[in-house]
Amino acid sequence: MLIIFDPVVRRGLGALMRLAGVRAVPWIAVAVVLMLLQTALSTIPVVAMIPLMSLISGGGVDAGVVGVLAGWLGTTDPRVVIPLFALCIAVLFIVCSGLSVLLVWWQGGRSARLGVAANTAMLQAYAAEPYASHRRRSDAEILRNVGGTAIVGAALTGVLTVYTSALTLIAICAVLLIASPLVTLFTIVLFGGTMALTQRRLQPAQRRAGEASTEANLRSWSFLLPLVHGFREVRLSATRRRLLSEYEASQARMLGSNRLLATLGTIPAAVSQVIFALALAGVSAIMFSTGSAARTIAMLGLFGAAAMRALPTMNLMTQSIGGVRASEASMEILAAAVEDLSRADAHVEEPVVAEPLRGDIRLSGVEFSYPDAAAPVVSGIDLVIREHRTTAFVGSSGAGKSTIIDLVLGLLAPTRGAITCGGVPILDDPARWYAGLGVVPQDAFLLNDTVQANIAFGLPEDEIDPVRVRRALSLARLDDVVAELPDGVHTVIGERGSRLSGGQRQRLGLARALYREPRVLVLDEATSALDNDTEAQIAASLASLHGEMTIIIVAHRLSTVRDADTLVFLSGGRVRGEGSFAQVRAVVPEFARMVELGELGAERTVTAEEHAAPGAESS
Incomplete structure (x- = not known):
């Protein structure tokens, strides 16, 4: 949840924004507005479930939104009002989900444009650095670092996803607290504690796997480039097999690290499914012991609707946290590269004086x-x-x-x-x-x-x-x-x-x-x-x-x-x-x-x- 306060993440994302020439505060402000809108779109359908559950449990139809619908229909018969109100909620779910997808597309576009600008700026920085500095660099290093901006750009998207998801979960929990405080607190403690413990255990492994993947990627480039640019020398020196073997080994290490990252990313989702089953049993026990059967059934329906939103959101959040952790090695490399490149004066292609120099x-x-x-x-x-x-x-x-x-x-x-x-x-x-x-x-x-x-x-x-x-x-x-x-x-x-x-x-x-x-x-x-x-x-x-x-x-x-x-x-x-x-x-x-x-x-x-x-x- 506090991933943005990690110094590595802040340094890496700060370097990305400086590269892209983006002012951090306005960019983040727009991102926050979009996150709040997505939170609202995810929460509104859950809020709408409260009067529906009240109807199902025998509540009146002459007040609130339900009363408006009954007046428009000209009947208070629950057999008519409940199906139509449920249909309205279904339409609301569809509309909110569609708008949420559009917001994700918009936010993704903003992040993609920032990533492209940063990627181009990184290449520009290498192309404009002093010749003496360029001589010291390897092709593999430059290719890895320029490509690394895409990884950090994806991490920025991941951070935004984490906070959007967190806001959505907080809003859903706030709605449930109003409906049933005891059950909601039980669910928060169970899910929150388990997910926090899971992330704490996964974090070191995800960081190590990300570092291993980044290192293997650099080694892959160092063996691929001789095979492409040194074709004649490789052929005449009979070194193709060795270079291919080293390249294959580097690729295997990189893909193995990525495989581990993918596997680690699925663990929170698996854990959340188990916890959901335990939470359902606990919630049922609490509600049946503290309320009527009709109210219990209605509240279980509300919690079920909330779970439809909360579980995918929670899984997406945990996967995004894993992705950000795996990108930390690339963030460190990017931040160090930007700092290194910023020390030197960049070459300017436009002359100050148009007239060419003449003389001895x-x-x-x-x-x-x-x-x-x-x-x-x-x-x-x-x-x-x-x-x-x-x-x-x-x-x-x-x-x-x-x-x-x-x-x-x-x-x-x-x-x-x-x-x-x-x-x-x-x-x-x-x-x-x-x-x-x-x-x-x-x-x-x-x-x-x-x-x-x-x-x-x-x-x-x-x-x-x-x-x-x-x-x-x-x-x-x-x-x-x-x-x-x-x-x-x-x-x-x-x-x-x-x-x-x-x-x-x-x-x-x-x-x-x-x-x-x-x-x-x-x-x-x-x-x-x-x-x-x-x-x-x-x-x-x-x-x-x-x-x-x-x-x-x-x-x-x-x-x-x-x-x-x-x-x-x-x-x-x-x-x-x-x-x-x-x-x-x-x-x-x-x-x-x-x-x-x-x-x-x-x-x-x-x-x-x-x-x-x-x-x-x-x-």
């Missing part, structure tokens, strides 16, 4: 450390990336290239120092900075959608510019490939671009970046899957853009970085050399050795067939 990109005394790292990943970085020039970053694995790129992109904030473009700090208005960027990662994220939709990523179909799509395809040397596809740019490329070769997927990523017509184009190992001929064609395309945009390249292949205006060599998180390819090779022995050993790709030939997916066109 300058890194001044830049240092970056991850929160849990003992030493900086990069430090002492002082660089100028010239506007409309090509700058290449090279270095061995762990040199800090990816971190530098993430800093330049504005995804990470320097621990020390500053990054500016045209003298303006890029993090003063991140959305303004992002608006001028085009990024080509090594493994572009591709949708199971058309070529055109992947190039104009995130735009609705009616906003896609076909002229820009064709230009991007041409610059990425994909126009011939697309021309051979069954439906051209409207061909669906499959999940993660499965119908394309590795090189074609990389070029599609390049076309996506070029579609944005960026001022700064960043290629992060974006040519690693290309054959030599295609790479030469892409290099020619990039050369044609020289002077139009700033190009930043991260690569290991010698051919990719040889013609850059400026080459920056990184080692140990610091800049060890800067200048033309020949200059850096001459002054940095480590770079010279890398070139000689071919670590940058040297003179090997990569054919399109090496990277082509089964059935994909070679390129």
Whole structure:
């Protein structure tokens, strides 16, 4: 009954309402009004049974509601009045039940809308959190937490059901107290004491089962995702059986916990049926010992009518309490997640200033450390990336290239120092900075959608510019490939671009970046899957853009970085050399050795067939 005062429940439901952007007091006030209406609709038919039972036991027909009905019928004959009055009560039961269902539907709609808003807000919070925070999270954690809002939303419905049911039971008991105080008190003590004891014994088991179900759900996601997203690796490493076995075991634990919860939820109903039989015997004994047979029969009829309302209501209340208890683990997770996400500044997609940043990109005394790292990943970085020039970053694995790129992109904030473009700090208005960027990662994220939709990523179909799509395809040397596809740019490329070769997927990523017509184009190992001929064609395309945009390249292949205006060599998180390819090779022995050993790709030939997916066109 006092479940709302449980700190876990209050914290969880409070987090749900904050997520949904709902003001708690007005929302709850409307809920209370709806609960009172439902209570009235459940109680009115029971109240109407009192004069009917009085009639049956030989009461007069010339007073109250019965008198009104008798006057309307023009007779006081009980054989006429009683059946018609009973019919009126039956109609009242039907009307009140129908209205009650409508109120439940309305209340359920309010709770559902709140749940949808909270679910969307949770996903929005994860999508808008800082990149550094996002890197620390697992997919399984995010999927569980976003899905957990639905569980907490259901718990909110459960809490409302508990209090609506409780109010209904209190109202029914108040009516019965007026009719027969001693019998009602006996029934309240018997039912109330038994149900309270039952809930007290069930509560720890329901909480443990809910926690076990939540934990098993997280483990299920952690084994399902590799099977879906790591299909090739799973197939080639022969780990499918182990992952499936772990997934099956996690699902079995989750379903076993849910089965236990369902079973525990039926216990109160079973107990209430037994108690009802005992209560009926006790009520009969009390009434026959304290009143006439006629009155006893009438009162038993009233208590029977009340039981028709009270027993289902009591069972629904106890089941709802069990559901809320089982959801407490999800409530704790949700509250902790909302608190964690609220600490960070959310990314805003709309720039404060519409005009894109222009000018040289300058890194001044830049240092970056991850929160849990003992030493900086990069430090002492002082660089100028010239506007409309090509700058290449090279270095061995762990040199800090990816971190530098993430800093330049504005995804990470320097621990020390500053990054500016045209003298303006890029993090003063991140959305303004992002608006001028085009990024080509090594493994572009591709949708199971058309070529055109992947190039104009995130735009609705009616906003896609076909002229820009064709230009991007041409610059990425994909126009011939697309021309051979069954439906051209409207061909669906499959999940993660499965119908394309590795090189074609990389070029599609390049076309996506070029579609944005960026001022700064960043290629992060974006040519690693290309054959030599295609790479030469892409290099020619990039050369044609020289002077139009700033190009930043991260690569290991010698051919990719040889013609850059400026080459920056990184080692140990610091800049060890800067200048033309020949200059850096001459002054940095480590770079010279890398070139000689071919670590940058040297003179090997990569054919399109090496990277082509089964059935994909070679390129």
